[in-house]
Amino acid sequence: QKEVEQNSGPLSVPEGAIASLNCTYSDRGSQSFFWYRQYSGKSPELIMSIYSNGDKEDGRFTAQLNKASQYVSLLIRDSQPSDSATYLCAVGFRYNFNKFYFGSGTKLNVKP
Amino acid sequence: EAGVVQSPRYKIIEKKQPVAFWCNPISGHNTLYWYRQNLGQGPELLIRYENEEAVDDSQLPKDRFSAERLKGVDSTLKIQPAELGDSAVYLCASSTGTGLVGYTFGSGTRLTVV
Numbered sequence: 153q154k155e156v157e158q159n160s161g162p163l164s165v166p167e168g169a170i171a172s173l174n175c176t177y178s179d180r181g182s183q184s185f186f187w188y189r190q191y192s193g194k195s196p197e198l199i200m201s202i203y204s205n206g207d208k209e210d211g212r213f214t215a216q217l218n219k220a221s222q223y224v225s226l227l228i229r230d231s232q233p234s235d236s237a238t239y240l241c242a243v244g245f246r247y248n249f250n251k252f253y254f255g256s257g258t259k260l261n262v263k264p
Numbered sequence: 265e266a267g268v269v270q271s272p273r274y275k276i277i278e279k280k281q282p283v284a285f286w287c288n289p290i291s292g293h294n295t296l297y298w299y300r301q302n303l304g305q306g307p308e309l310l311i312r313y314e315n316e317e318a319v320d321d322s323q324l325p326k327d328r329f330s331a332e333r334l335k336g337v338d339s340t341l342k343i344q345p346a347e348l349g350d351s352a353v354y355l356c357a358s359s360t361g362t363g364l365v366g367y368t369f370g371s372g373t374r375l376t377v378v
Contacts, residue, residue, distance in 0.1 A: 160304070186366045195355055196307065200368040240306050242366070251320055252367065254306030 155179065156243050158255035166263050171228040171261055173258050175241030178222070184244035185224045190257065191237045200226060231262045265370055266290070268370035270356050276376045277290060279373070282344035288294045296333060299339050299355040313339065318322030346377045 155178045165171045173187075178193045183204055188196035202215040202224065214227040224243075237263055238257040245253060274291050289296050294315050299307035300338040308331065312320040315336035324331065330348070333339040343350055353374050357367035 156306070195353075195369040195372045198368070201366055206266070242306075251309060251312060254308070256304065256306045 153234075155245070156241055156248060156255040157211040158239075158241050158258045161259040163258055164237045164261045164263060165231050169231050169262075171202050171231045171262070172254060173226040173239050173241075173260065173262055175225065175243075175255055177241075177253075179220060179243070179245045180219070182219075182222075182243050182245050185246075185253075186242040186252065187213075187215060187224075187226045188242060188254075189237045189242055193229075195230070195235040196240055196250060198244060206210065211220045228260075229262050231263050236260055236262045265311075268356055268358050269367070270373055272368035273371060274374050274375055274376075276378060277346055279348055279377050280345040282342065282347055283375060284343075285341045285354050285356075287339045287341070287356030289339075289356070290368055291311060293360055293368075294360035295355040295359045296339050296341070297359075298331060299357060299369075301355055303352075310341070310354075327353055327367045335337070344376075346375075348377050351375055351377045 157176050175186045187200040189199050190196045200213055200215040202217045205217050205219055208215045216225045237261045240257045241255040242252040271286050285303055296313040298310040299308045311324045312333050313333045316333050331341045353372045355372045356370040359367045
């Protein structure tokens with residue numbers, strides 16, 4: 153059983169639309185949640201972190217966390233072709249805060 | 265501030281040969297990680313250091329992989345001998361170690377074993 157699960161995609165959205173990326177995790181006691189963006193051939197880049205239930209907004213990005221349902225999502229408003237990348241969800245579990253488990257990523261394609 | 269520095273960027277070796285990767289973390293980051301990322305997969309932890317101590321190496325294939333972090337700064341990951349299945353991107357990351365901030369990754373080393 154994978155600890156962190158993501159739909160591999162690809163998720164295709166037109167330019168200007170809202171892209172919605174989802175992630176579920178297995179450990180109900182998880183404390184920290186992160187979204188990384190990874191362009192092809194590049195290393196992951198941290199774009200959002202969230203620790204409490206609810207929404208956290210940063211520019212065009214909104215992270216949403218629901219610990220009761222054990223999912224975290226990332227919304228990208230006004231999607232741009234430059235947002236086309238793989239988005240990785242990472243979760244810090246209860247007993248090992250400094251160790252993050254990564255999902256396999258969702259590939260996002262934003263079509264002009 | 266310089267980011268996490270890794271070298272080499274690419275490496276092609278024949279199977280059964282040794283290979284080593286080097287990482288210099290962000291200054292002041294006590295926690296250093298080595299991850300392996302296979303194509304189409306998320307990064308998987310190989311080993312985590314707190315200063316110079318390896319505190320989590322449960323995923324490190326110890327028969328062929330070794331790592332060290334002398335003086336709690338730079339780190340080296342070695343594979344000997346390499347196998348075809350070791351072809352992957354090896355990522356180094358560092359953090360302040362609080363668990364409440366994300367990692368910063370280096371540019372990675374793409375290893376191809378032929």
